Amino acid sequence: MPSLEQPANLACGQVYWRSLDQLADTAEFREFVLKTYPASMSELLDGAIDRRKFLTLMAASLSLAGLTGCRRPSIKILPYAKKQENVIAGLPTYYATALPRPNGSVPILVETHEGRPTKIEGHPNHPLTQGAADAWAQASVLDLYDPDRSRTVVFGGLPSTIETLVDLLATKSKSLAATGGEGFRILAEPSDAPSILLLQSHLKRTLPHASWHTYTPIDNANAVEAGSRAFGTPVKPQYKFHDASVVVAVDCDFLGAGDGDIAQIRGFAKARSTEAMNRLYVVEPHFTLTGAMADHRLRLPASSAHGYLFALAKSLGVMGTEQSTWTPPGDLKWIDEVAADLLSKPGQSLVVVGHRQPVAVHALAYSINAKLGNIGKTVAFSPTENSEPAGSIQSLADDLKAGKVTTLVILGGNPAYDAPADLGLGELIGKAETVIRLGLHVDETSELAKWHVPQAHPLESWGDCRASDGSLLAIQPQIEPLFDGMTAIELVARISGYKTHSAYEVVREAFKSFTANDDFETAWRRFLHDGFLEGSGTKPQEVTLSPTPLVLPDPLPPLSAQNLELVYQRDSSLDDGRFANNGWMQECPDPVTKLVWDNAAALSPKTADAMGIKDGDMLKLTLNGRSVEIAALRMPGQAEFTVAVPLGYGRKVTGRVGRHVGFDAYPLRTSRSPGFATGLTIAKTGKTHKLVRTQDHHTMEGRDIVREVSLEDLVGKAEEWSKHRSEIEERGALYPQPEFTGEHQWGMAIDLNSCIGCNACMVACQAENNIPIVGKDEVALGREMHWIRNDRYFSGEEDDPGMVHQPVACVQCENAPCEVVCPVNATVHSLDGLNLQVYNRCVGTRYCANNCPYKVRRFNFFNYNERPLDQLRLGPFAEKGMPETLQMQKNPDVTVRIRGVMEKCTYCVQRVERAKIGVKVAAADSVPGKIPDGTITPACAQTCPAQAIVFGDISDPKSRVSQLKANQRDYALLGELNTKPRTTYGARLKNPNPKMSQPGGHA
């Protein structure tokens, strides 16, 4: 008889908490966790539906239901009229293409079903992605199907036709040619795509008076500019985190949204998982994902980064730093010990600086890396692409002001929304006679333009682009433009009178310079097939530091409550605002703040308390006479007297999803200080705003949930853990165990040491498994539907805590508590150890979710797929039906769930079954063999840039997952409950410098 007493809880020696409320153990927090589903029935009153109205609605819907039930619906089969090449109905086809981005494009592989792109994966063969993709790439497929995309050409606010536009472009082209392009300006996002360069040089040749300007709000221009300054030649850095054993990141979020890159994440994760583990020092103003991985983290305002780095350089003996007098607040070890650590690993260390910092700081970092002998080892410099020199947005604004511009073409971007506030571009754009705007959505910029032209999504276009390593990528259409969109290439080709107007021909033409003429067709076909050109990445260049004097940090008045620092943050969900109308990104909780459907001004708890500011208080931020209103958020780990505001929110003109969500900080951002600014003052307006955060949702109160251990304590801890595990196993189970007689026994290992908490898995899962979004109000009630969530824990002190991330999906317990309470057997075990959820059996009692200790089950409280999110409570009076384009995104291999059904992670059972069927079909008339290890990859594991998630057969001791589970760091989440989860975690390792104190309370 197994023992019934509560099993011993393993003390983890560290206090982990999710929110300040939890740390303070406030009444609100306790009330919240008492309810598994923090919603009560009182919400029905919100909709103001009284009893009589309710009965009327019910009667109406019943009678309607009766009418439709009488006939067998006639369903049609529509076969292709002619056989389509490569299309086998029912099987996905994969094509390589790319998603262009201003700061390094992403090579991808697109899964299409009968011509519908449904899922994006990282390109498996490209060295940069190796099959991984980030959350933005995953979410791009939803942008393609966004029903709010602009559908027609708009002229002066009225719908026009593409033919009228083509005529206009032809006339314009003639008149421009006559004047040599006098008064003609193009504003685009920066691009090093060969096709765009080709058109630029054509433009320069034929229309010498025209000019091309580029702008994007967040770029790496400072790093490139510093390259030119430090080395006297235009170069940009490429970091090799894989080879760095000591990394110092100064205001640089190289793992997160700020300066992140898939290759960097993978390199860092690799260097961290080896036995000779790397050490990460992070100096930053607000918590980032990089700060969360740090062994040592220093909270420092962004404006002090220069001073810090200068002092560090001085300690390292970098030439020209002798005059520095800067001292760090409190702890001198941050200079001396860090310098000593860096010097102990010459050629294996790395100092990185983020995009926010000015050129001088980047140049300083290059000098430090040169001093440490890192150049050519952990950081290489490669030449920037030979591009036609483009004008800035500043010079365009000047030209507009001077009335020199008659025709302005704006390609993509959204300058009216995100251009520096001091330029006043909003008023200036109207000064041009003809403004033609190409954009995916009708947005703030389109409002100011006479012509708006719908843009083709990259998944609908021909094009080319370059990845961050410089390799040439092909963009090829996966589907015909849904809304008759035009590409930027076509528009420029037309207006500049290029010899061909077809984007395909222009891209082909541009590709000619990459290949010998005689075998062009072969090379071209190979390029399209592969999606990238092998060996086209930029080669590192030998650089020598030019003896330019280093710039001394400006002496700054100390920060105070009257002189705050404002830091602009690249948002992990919306980027610079381009994903504002993407529901997946809006509902994806920020990995650090856990905010959904909002942004907020983050202040440290101490600063906030001193000023009497609470979460959700509306603040008026004033900087140099400009002001905006924004909600406040107390964020642990924030530097004192700094305010961090994510950009990209508060969009006024966009689709239904993104309109009026959050607060716009661009009106404060000027061209002089685009990264951060001091001199900010804040005042409470007296109003409050409801902020929704998922940080307290699904808590597994106070147990040993995340394990963190320092490298030196690992052996001792591991023994303790294994003893604890065997104690649990001896206790036995209360219920009979299911039989596990299947051919394979599936399991998963998640390495917390690699996981950086980037959310890519969440969005990948959403795309693969047809998971709906529920909207801000429903998330507030704890009803988000994500099958995999990304738990964020703080550890240690309130002001300066550590941070750990833990992705949690259904852990597929062998002794599953959910199964025993289901009255209708809707959740049962398979022979290969999967905890199955059978939608057609589920009657929605929610007993399973209540009995699940991991809180991973999600219930469809409403018909989220069929109803608009603002009409969920209107019953039969709500509009019904999913927009057709959104239907096209759905994965046909996964059931779309309706209201009243429980759902949860299935280990991507559709992929498991596809592999099983594949083996059987291949075996035909012989006995099928086992599925080879690595054949099946769930969506989360596939996209993980850090390769933290591994899935496989745990009955095969040679499989990767078995080997990971044999690791001494492996532990079961809530193992003391003896649920025997199939997903286990690898404890996170820390590698602190013994001579310094550690974040998260380890003194």
Place this chain on the structure above:
Amino acid sequence: MPQVFTPSADVWLGRIFLSLVLGGALLVTCVYYYGPPEYTRVGYAPSQPVAFSHAQHVGQLGMSCLYCHTNVEQSPHANVPTSQTCMNCHTAIKATSPLLTLVRESYSNGNPLAWERIHQVPDYVQFNHSVHVNRGVSCVSCHGKVNEMTVVRHDKPLSMGWCLDCHRHPEQNLRPNEHVYQLDWKPLLGQTQSEVGKQIQQQYGIKAPVECSACHR
């Protein structure tokens, strides 16, 4: 206070009770008979836009199922042929027949023919043709003798219970792979279906899954 029940109450109460019982029984019988897929689906034979006869093409002319349903061995779906497939022959044979007007139109203008769907499982069921036809399950097991049908009719219930019958006792429907598309195939004289099926089951290593995830995912 007047009495609630008059002397006649016995009679009318009894009648009400009896009619409730009989009515209830009738209702149960009706639902039991008309409700299951055996009644609602089996026998469904809608008329199609083009009067294609399987009896003629397969039964009399001996065409293989695979000539038209080309993807059945690779894909979950047994595709309905393209108009182009029809025209492979019908550009030469019966090239001007009025019965084929719609096919010729579809072929020339590229719009698909809208066939009436007959076999249909619910949206939460993921059936896979390829794994059945590659592993000794003939078309006839689920679709009946299509080679004898002038108008295709729904022949088997395709209900979950019916699927599971076979998944629990696959030997009743297994045959050598080379006979999968021969709808008239019968075991050799002296052998029963069970014997052949059991032998194939062993030889092919067939373990028909009965877990929920085999079809529901």
